[in-house]
Amino acid sequence: MARILICDDQELMRDSLASLLAREGHTVVAAGDGPQALQRIGAGKVDLLITDLKMPKMTGMELLAEAKKLQPDMPVVLMTAFATVQTAVEAMKLGAYDYIQKPFEGDEIKMLVDRTLEHSRLKTENAALKSAVQDANQPRPLIGMAGGMDQIKQKIELVAKSSVTVLVRGESGTGKEVVARAIHAASERRDRPLLAVNCAALSENLLESELFGHEKGAFTGADKVRRGRFELADGGTLLLDEISEIAPGLQAKLLRVLQESSFERVGSSTTQLVDVRVIATTNRDLEDEVLEGRFRQDLFYRLNVVPIDLPPLRERADDIPELLRHMLHRIARRDQQAFKHIEPEAVRLLQRYPWPGNVRELQNIVERAVILETDPGVIRAETISPWLRLPTQNPVAAAQDLAGKPLADIERQVIISTLERFRGHRVKTATALGIGVRTLGMKLKKWKEDADLVEVGA
Ligand SMILES: Nc1ncnc2c1ncn2[C@@H]1O[C@H](COP(=O)(O)OP(=O)(O)OP(=O)(O)O)[C@@H](O)[C@H]1O
Numbered sequence: 230m231a232r233i234l235i236c237d238d239q240e241l242m243r244d245s246l247a248s249l250l251a252r253e254g255h256t257v258v259a260a261g262d263g264p265q266a267l268q269r270i271g272a273g274k275v276d277l278l279i280t281d282l283k284m285p286k287m288t289g290m291e292l293l294a295e296a297k298k299l300q301p302d303m304p305v306v307l308m309t310a311f312a313t314v315q316t317a318v319e320a321m322k323l324g325a326y327d328y329i330q331k332p333f334e335g336d337e338i339k340m341l342v343d344r345t346l347e348h349s350r351l352k353t354e355n356a357a358l359k360s361a362v363q364d365a366n367q368p369r370p371l372i373g374m375a376g377g378m379d380q381i382k383q384k385i386e387l388v389a390k391s392s393v394t395v396l397v398r399g400e401s402g403t404g405k406e407v408v409a410r411a412i413h414a415a416s417e418r419r420d421r422p423l424l425a426v427n428c429a430a431l432s433e434n435l436l437e438s439e440l441f442g443h444e445k446g447a448f449t450g451a452d453k454v455r456r457g458r459f460e461l462a463d464g465g466t467l468l469l470d471e472i473s474e475i476a477p478g479l480q481a482k483l484l485r486v487l488q489e490s491s492f493e494r495v496g497s498s499t500t501q502l503v504d505v506r507v508i509a510t511t512n513r514d515l516e517d518e519v520l521e522g523r524f525r526q527d528l529f530y531r532l533n534v535v536p537i538d539l540p541p542l543r544e545r546a547d548d549i550p551e552l553l554r555h556m557l558h559r560i561a562r563r564d565q566q567a568f569k570h571i572e573p574e575a576v577r578l579l580q581r582y583p584w585p586g587n588v589r590e591l592q593n594i595v596e597r598a599v600i601l602e603t604d605p606g607v608i609r610a611e612t613i614s615p616w617l618r619l620p621t622q623n624p625v626a627a628a629q630d631l632a633g634k635p636l637a638d639i640e641r642q643v644i645i646s647t648l649e650r651f652r653g654h655r656v657k658t659a660t661a662l663g664i665g666v667r668t669l670g671m672k673l674k675k676w677k678e679d680a681d682l683v684e685v686g687a
């Protein structure tokens with residue numbers, strides 16, 4: 230419940246009000262005059278100040294003004310035996326929340342207290358919400374210079390000057406979206422929308438109407454005309470995330486809009502012209518997808534006019550200190566809390582970790598550390614280290630773990646882990662394992678069939 234400060238020179242009034250509010254579950258602090266009340270406010274946060282108006286030493290109005298200097302957000306309720314419109318107006322101007330006329334009933338003050346506290350809680354909540362929204366809309370600066378990030382920044386400035394299609398490649402969490410937003414923000418399209426579509430999240434049909442829109446009645450469930458992302462992003466930028474996941478049928482349509490800037494809504498024969506800059510991202514190797522026949526070569530060339538390759542975070546460990554500073558500042562601003570430092574040993578630990586989830590994973594660890602660190606000012610290495618799953622560095626220990634297992638199981642385990650390491654890239658996996666791509670494909674196919682059999686049999 231709340232911490233309430235009551236200020237009144239009449240002891241009887243003070244005590245009865247205090248016991249009334251204490252019965253409601255509040256923590257009540259009492260003061261006999263203004264200076265004493267200010268001292269209490271200085272000593273700890275007060276959620277609500279209820280003060281008499283006429284007091285010796287300092288009037289309630291003076292106390293209100295001084296108290297607001299100490300805690301600007303603190304709601305104040307004035308009690309007065311001589312309520313006039315004049316005093317009420319003046320009190321509100323000074324930032325009082327409300328006033329109550331003496332004598333009053335217990336229920337009356339209880340209701341007023343509840344209302345005031347609720348109002349103040351909502352106000353705080355709104356402020357937090359607003360800062361969270363502002364935070365989400367802030368253009369995210371692209372931090373770092375290491376591992377080729379400086380050249381990437383130059384490239385962003387250059388491509389921003391034209392409307393050329395950009396393909397941003399990189400492992401998950403390396404900042405592909407940050408780069409796309411930076412290009413948009415640096416371009417002349419910055420005042421027009423930047424819209425994003427995740428190609429992996431929707432089925433082919435849904436993605437088609439998401440991108441190009443549809444006419445009323447184009448298919449079952451299309452009960453309204455819908456404008457697609459290409460139309461809505463006209464004059465701006467469209468970010469196509471995980472472009473490798475787009476189905477072959479749609480690849481042809483996408484190629485056309487890239488080449489001719491024209492398309493039709495699903496179910497329509499009217500051709501529309503749009504001016505949209507496309508930025509596509511992928512964390513798969515598109516060349517490989519082309520080789521395996523899953524991705525159209527002509528579309529690949531059309532998208533790949535300017536490629537930007539983001540290095541994984543483990544190749545830019547020198548940027549980690551600056552990234553940490555940036556993240557900790559952002560969190561402090563967002564949560565309106567003091568900046569938390571991070572001890573040098575913890576920074577070194579983070580620089581040695583291989584970051585499979587890249588900058589996003591680093592960000593998660595930092596958020597978690599800010600919440601869970603018990604030391605008030607500084608994030609310690611011992612807090613973070615249990616969260617970093619460092620791979621076994623001792624090959625003998627690793628081999629001992631495998632001893633006694635069937636070779637077929639070991640083979641399968643190694644192949645799957647290698648596939649994971651290369652994010653499903655079969656050519657790289659096969660090369661690393663020293664086997665042919667076809668051999669790899671056959672093994673995977675067989676395991677899949679075995680798995681299906683088990684499922685059917687179960
Ligand atoms: N260079 C950077 N500077 C500051 N923040 C970064 C940087 N790179 C990435 N981030 C932050 O890391 C998080 C992940 O970045 P982003 O969403 O751009 O990754 P992504 O490559 O698009 O990942 P995915 O492939 O999973 O979609 C974001 O919160 C982003 O703000």
Ligand SMILES: [Mg+2]
Binds near residue numbers: 405406470510
């Ligand atoms: Mg992304």
